[in-house]
Amino acid sequence: MIKDEIISKLPYSKPFLFVDEIVRIDENGVEGTFFFDENLDFYKGHFKENPVTPGVILTETMAQIGLVCLGIFLLDDQFNSETVIGLTSTEMEFLKPVSPNEKVTVISEKVYFRFGKLKCKVAMKNERGEEVCSGTIAGMIV
């Protein structure tokens, strides 16, 4: 119930919503999934004739699941439609490509949540359980 409520509070919509399901969430971290449908618009151009999920989209997916979902959970009643959030830093490594029609799982672990800033260690795995990218992401209420 809480998980669906968090997704409904996300400030994104299609075609820029990259969260399908929250598998687990507590004050220390979150795990969630997203399925990269082959019809997503960016596959038409990245790359020509050879669709691969762009690194910026993988980063965005990790931020939406790993940072924003967790942030909404942590802020609880303090988060509403007027709350303005912003990404403040990302440090990412990309290990394997993600193809159209792949489902990924994002696992995020809180480093700290202080003074309105949330910093997390985040990793993304494909359906074979292989790590496709990992890094550190931070954002804050602005």
Added chain:
Amino acid sequence: MNREEAISKLKDIVKPYVKDQEAFEKLNESTDFINDLKINSANLVDIVLDVEEAFGIEIDNVSMEKMTSVDAALEIIDTKLAEK
């Protein structure tokens, strides 16, 4: 801890976040973290957390908002150390 020691500790803490190296070389008590050192305001949180660890103190929201310059930081560190 004397003031020089505190400034030197603080210098080590802010160093990774500094964008203006020239201003950093000339760092003194009146140096402003954002206007002089060009530190990203989001990184002030990281600096405050590093200060807490290095000096063994806890910084509250009100103090955090004031901690935008070297002398403000030194004053807050002094106050918090005295409260311990």
